[in-house]
Amino acid sequence: MSGLEPVAIAGAKAVAKAVEEDPTEKTLLAKIAAESGELDPAARALAKRSTVKQHVRLKLMQPLGMLFGVPREYFATNFENEMADRLADVPDEDLIAPKLSVAGPTVQGIAFTVEEPDLKAMYLNLLATASDKRVEASAHPAFAEVIRQLTSEEARLLAGALDAVHRAIVVIRRRITTTEDPTAQGHIVIANHVVNMTSGNTPTWSAETAVYIDNWIRLGLVDVDYGSFLTAPGSYDWVSKNPRYLTAQAEFDTEELQVVEFGQGILSPTDFGRLFHRVVMGQSDA
Numbered sequence: 405m406s407g408l409e410p411v412a413i414a415g416a417k418a419v420a421k422a423v424e425e426d427p428t429e430k431t432l433l434a435k436i437a438a439e440s441g442e443l444d445p446a447a448r449a450l451a452k453r454s455t456v457k458q459h460v461r462l463k464l465m466q467p468l469g470m471l472f473g474v475p476r477e478y479f480a481t482n483f484e485n486e487m488a489d490r491l492a493d494v495p496d497e498d499l500i501a502p503k504l505s506v507a508g509p510t511v512q513g514i515a516f517t518v519e520e521p522d523l524k525a526m527y528l529n530l531l532a533t534a535s536d537k538r539v540e541a542s543a544h545p546a547f548a549e550v551i552r553q554l555t556s557e558e559a560r561l562l563a564g565a566l567d568a569v570h571r572a573i574v575v576i577r578r579r580i581t582t583t584e585d586p587t588a589q590g591h592i593v594i595a596n597h598v599v600n601m602t603s604g605n606t607p608t609w610s611a612e613t614a615v616y617i618d619n620w621i622r623l624g625l626v627d628v629d630y631g632s633f634l635t636a637p638g639s640y641d642w643v644s645k646n647p648r649y650l651t652a653q654a655e656f657d658t659e660e661l662q663v664v665e666f667g668q669g670i671l672s673p674t675d676f677g678r679l680f681h682r683v684v685m686g687q688s689d690a
Contacts, residue, residue, distance in 0.1 A: 502534030
């Protein structure tokens, strides 16, 4: 032992007590530093966190106090800590009060997703970006409305779709012909917007996925183009093992005639979608 450990421990305890008992944490921490020398790393980290939490109280909670309908218990306990985690690396001089055009609907969104951690994390990430002067311009006011129109399940799938430059997508269909003219062909769609999904190593399919992708297109997050296809070898090999494709083959194909086929396409994030991914999904939930 160096003999300094008791001093460091005592200093850290003093900091913790000051933080717990007095809201003017920054002033008290400065006093401790003046009396006992420079704070040790643990105390400095606590000091930084205390400063950030004070920012959350003064620049987030008080200006937004006029908003009603928020669960008081969450905002009185976990909110401050979760925001402090997201803002821990932001320099003091770059901590700002977010614009109400972003903060208002975002805080209201948090109020309705306290029991849905995936969506709540997205709102918190958006609010943290809006509170950082260096990147606050990236916090588009429309993002809160986009989150509001997502379910927790599709938000998890969306993260994978926006994280890729391009993704293979197909439409499964049944080819039809006329007895009078076998060369006259048409198609009946069996399943739209089918993407490669697995559970473990087992291919899966869900009818809800097509609804989700239609929703992402409507929200301007992704584009789907069935007039183009990926040229990388094997890009669409997964379709032959897709459960919906296999059931369609079993239902409509015969030994004499195979009528089930698929149309190749590409799913790509838009510029709006990529920015949404970076701002809203780019930070981990603490």
